Amino acid sequence: MSFLKAWFQAAAAALTLLTVGTFSPRLRSYLRRFATEVGIRKEPASPFQTRTPDSIGDPSAPVAIPDLEAREGNVSLLELTVLARLVRARHPMLLWEIGTFDGRTTRTLAANAPEGAQVHTLDLPPTQATRHQLTGPERTFVEKSTSGARFHGTPEQSRITQHFGDSASFDFGPWEGQAGFVFVDGSHAAAYVRTDTARAHHLTEGRPAVIVWHDYGEWPDVTAVLHEVAHLFPGAYRVAGTTLVVWEGQAP
Numbered sequence: 001m002s003f004l005k006a007w008f009q010a011a012a013a014a015l016t017l018l019t020v021g022t023f024s025p026r027l028r029s030y031l032r033r034f035a036t037e038v039g040i041r042k043e044p045a046s047p048f049q050t051r052t053p054d055s056i057g058d059p060s061a062p063v064a065i066p067d068l069e070a071r072e073g074n075v076s077l078l079e080l081t082v083l084a085r086l087v088r089a090r091h092p093m094l095l096w097e098i099g100t101f102d103g104r105t106t107r108t109l110a111a112n113a114p115e116g117a118q119v120h121t122l123d124l125p126p127t128q129a130t131r132h133q134l135t136g137p138e139r140t141f142v143e144k145s146t147s148g149a150r151f152h153g154t155p156e157q158s159r160i161t162q163h164f165g166d167s168a169s170f171d172f173g174p175w176e177g178q179a180g181f182v183f184v185d186g187s188h189a190a191a192y193v194r195t196d197t198a199r200a201h202h203l204t205e206g207r208p209a210v211i212v213w214h215d216y217g218e219w220p221d222v223t224a225v226l227h228e229v230a231h232l233f234p235g236a237y238r239v240a241g242t243t244l245v246v247w248e249g250q251a252p
């Protein structure tokens, strides 16, 4: 009897996954992994080398992770740790994040940046019209009551400047050529991944910097655009066990 009950529960869960689950980014990612696992889906060949998380930064240097709990829409704990290690290793004084969401990553970037550093983060207000179309499922991340709630009232808040707008029309001009670190994690639609990548490039132009993209291998448009622009970021690598692509270099 208990076997039958468990069987029906599993069947209901599988049905949910195959129907309404396609609207949830997290469940879609399970579906993609399952399809790859059973050979229905082939991963496209990647132009990026793979590095292990422990080969990044100094594994013995302490990092601060002030907000451990990941919620849907956040980066994973491993990804957050890699971001923190990169910031510790490169000590950028000006950091930019495209896609604030609840501010968990923003806070970690600020907690690991050197004394006097400033973190800027941009988020799309739910009511703002966008220049390009967003992908359907990502509206969930846009439509929230407060952006950056997880750094509000924390010790890191004084080092964070919050901006609101559409990344395709926002004026990044005042910070061009000044950022030492950019985290691209806004819209996952191809048009946005392209323009956000161009913005990241301009923000870091002419100086040694790090650009990190989230959701490689997870959101098809992110993967496709990163493959398209890979030649512009020589030496960019993906981090095993994560959806991060990292470029450490100097944009001409």
Ligand SMILES: C[S@@+](CC[C@H](N)C(=O)[O-])C[C@H]1O[C@@H](n2cnc3c(N)ncnc32)[C@H](O)[C@@H]1O
Pocket: 073, 074, 075, 098, 099, 100, 101, 102, 103, 104, 105, 106, 122, 123, 124, 130, 134, 141, 142, 143, 165, 166, 167, 168, 185, 186, 187, 192
């Ligand atoms: C996946 S969440 C970011 C997660 C966050 N970086 C973290 O690590 O927790 C994507 C964010 O990008 C924002 N966003 C989506 N489209 C945008 C746009 N066109 N301009 C600026 N922000 C955008 C959404 O509102 C959402 O907060």
